[in-house]
Amino acid sequence: xxxxxxxxxxxxxxxxxxxxxxxxxxxxxxLTFVAAQAGPVRTDNGMLSLLAECSIEEVDQPDIVLVPxxxxxxxxxxxxxxxxxxxxxNDASTWTTSVCTGSLILAAAGLLExxxxxxxxxxTERLRELGAEPVSERVVFDGKLVTAAGVSAGIDMALTLAAxxxxxxxxxxxxxxxxYDPQPPFDAGSPAKAPAEIVAALRGRSRFS
Amino acid sequence: xxxxxxxxxxxxxxxxxxxxxxxxxxxxxxLTFVAAQAGPVRTDNGMLSLLAECSIEEVDQPDIVLVPxxxxxxxxxxxxxxxxxxxxxNDASTWTTSVCTGSLILAAAGLLExxxxxxxxxxTERLRELGAEPVSERVVFDGKLVTAAGVSAGIDMALTLAAxxxxxxxxxxxxxxxxYDPQPPFDAGSPAKAPAEIVAALRGRSRFS
Numbered sequence: 495x496x497x498x499x500x501x502x503x504x505x506x507x508x509x510x511x512x513x514x515x516x517x518x519x520x521x522x523x524x525l526t527f528v529a530a531q532a533g534p535v536r537t538d539n540g541m542l543s544l545l546a547e548c549s550i551e552e553v554d555q556p557d558i559v560l561v562p563x564x565x566x567x568x569x570x571x572x573x574x575x576x577x578x579x580x581x582x583x584n585d586a587s588t589w590t591t592s593v594c595t596g597s598l599i600l601a602a603a604g605l606l607e608x609x610x611x612x613x614x615x616x617x618t619e620r621l622r623e624l625g626a627e628p629v630s631e632r633v634v635f636d637g638k639l640v641t642a643a644g645v646s647a648g649i650d651m652a653l654t655l656a657a658x659x660x661x662x663x664x665x666x667x668x669x670x671x672x673x674y675d676p677q678p679p680f681d682a683g684s685p686a687k688a689p690a691e692i693v694a695a696l697r698g699r700s701r702f703s
Numbered sequence: 704x705x706x707x708x709x710x711x712x713x714x715x716x717x718x719x720x721x722x723x724x725x726x727x728x729x730x731x732x733x734l735t736f737v738a739a740q741a742g743p744v745r746t747d748n749g750m751l752s753l754l755a756e757c758s759i760e761e762v763d764q765p766d767i768v769l770v771p772x773x774x775x776x777x778x779x780x781x782x783x784x785x786x787x788x789x790x791x792x793n794d795a796s797t798w799t800t801s802v803c804t805g806s807l808i809l810a811a812a813g814l815l816e817x818x819x820x821x822x823x824x825x826x827t828e829r830l831r832e833l834g835a836e837p838v839s840e841r842v843v844f845d846g847k848l849v850t851a852a853g854v855s856a857g858i859d860m861a862l863t864l865a866a867x868x869x870x871x872x873x874x875x876x877x878x879x880x881x882x883y884d885p886q887p888p889f890d891a892g893s894p895a896k897a898p899a900e901i902v903a904a905l906r907g908r909s910r911f912s
Contacts, residue, residue: 508724508881511751515717515854518748525750534754539727541734542720545743545752594882615882632886644882645724649855654888666891667901672717673803673824673853675892676885677841679863682875683884692876 495659497525498556498583501535501546502576504566508645509593510544513560516652519668520660528553530576538564550579555586558655562648563594563614565701571602580605589655591640593648600639601626609636614644615685616700646683649674704868706734707765707792709808710744710755711785713775717854718802719753722769725861728877729869737762739784747773759788764795767864771857772803772823774910780811789814798864800849802857809848810835818845823853824894825909855892858883 497517499510510527518525529535529546536543559580570576580603584590592600597613600606601624611626611634612618618628632643633651642651653674657665682688697703706726708719719736727734738744738755745752768789779785789812793799801809806822809815810833820835820843821827827837841852842860851860862883866874891897906912 506724507720511716511720514751515715518750525748527751539734541727542723542736543754543756545754547752632884643884644880646858646881646883646885650886650888657888662889663898663901666889666897667905669887669889669891670894670897670901670905671853672855673892674855674885674887675841675852675896676855676883676887677859678878678883678885679859679866680871680875680878682878683882685879687884688875688879689872692872692879696876696879 495522496556497523497558498528498553499560501527501529501544502566502570503536504538504564505562506564506645507537507542509562509648512648513652515672516656516668520656526553556583558589559583559587561592561596561599563596567595567598571599577603589638589640593642594644597621597641609639610634611641612643616702620702704731705765706732706767707737707762708769710736710738710753711775711779712745713747713773714771715773715803715854716746716751718771718857721857722861724881725865725877729865735762765792767798768792768796770801770805770808772805776804776807780808786812798847798849802851803853806830806850818848819843820850821852825911829911
């Protein structure tokens with residue numbers, strides 16, 4: 495099974511690495527990080543570079559495509575070879591997936607037209623402008639299009655997808671392998687649960703406000 | 704605040720990237736990935752390279768040191784400049800931390816002698832052989848030494864640490880920013896909760912058995 499994760503300038507690292515850590519453990523997985531050009535790709539805060547092993551031209555017809563989010567999605571969805579590649583890859587893929595604002599890139603490529611989809615909680619309404627039907631759920635399946643909410647939701651999406659692909663036992667084995675028994679010190683991970691002033695502060699400084 | 708994350712050949716990526724995604728969002732954070740030599744560092748499955756921006760020699764006295772785990776920990780704790788650097792870094796650090804089997808590296812450096820610490824569930828007993836007191840908890844503080852359980856536990860550890868450093872509000876803001884409202888599709892993330900046959904299978908093929 496060939497899995498391609500698309501990297502682009504100013505992506506959010508955990509969007510990509512959460513699902514990578516899960517999907518790379520699927521039996522027979524061959525996972526490749528790709529970008530418009532092979533080489534180092536800088537993340538959103540400038541503190542990390544991930545290496546794209548291959549250019550998108552070198553990776554044809556992956557079974558699973560994953561698009562992470564991050565502030566660089568604005569440039570990524572403005573057009574260019576990555577959008578073209580996503581359309582072609584989606585034609586042949588078994589699953590086309592995103593994490594966080596990666597769904598805005600899928601939508602800009604025309605792949606979420608009329609489909610139920612999610613994104614980072616600050617960005618879900620932007621999906622509507624791009625032709626999708628926004629859903630406030632952590633993981634949304636619509637046919638072979640699978641979208642996850644913000645950043646850390648990619649881990650939940652990937653485990654759910656792993657179960658669909660390889661069965662519950664394999665997904666549970668991966669979950670136990672990465673000891674994913676989450677115990678966050680606060681229950682503040684969604685706008686419905688976080689203190690109102692924190693939700694308001696993040697909304698106030700969001701580029702989606 | 705200077706944060707250094709130590710990379711080494713065959714680390715587990717999420718061990719490093721989970722805490723990176725949290726700690727890099729602390730006000731004033733300057734986070735650097737370091738390794739024995741600067742340059743690309745290959746992860747455990749060979750499917751990803753993370754770039755170490757600096758060699759350990761270039762990063763002196765970070766306020767926070769983080770050591771991820773992964774199968775490469777065996778070579779990392781066998782000796783060499785990284786262990787020496789960890790000892791020096793710990794002399795000056797405010798917090799010295801690990802995720803997963805990164806705690807075995809801290810122990811091999813002599814930093815967990817007589818201290819309560821945790822590790823990946825398959826490896827906690829190995830801590831005892833290295834002079835620490837193993838604890839089956841997800842995040843363990845003993846003075847300035849902070850250890851997390853396997854792989855994904857680094858996110859919980861980093862949020863807990865963020866709260867200690869910058870207060871609950873900052874940690875909750877980070878949690879909401881990365882939408883960390885975990886909803887794993889199964890409750891199989893610890894050996895106490897996963898199906899017994901899955902626990903047994905992972906034990907059977909573990910290098911710690």
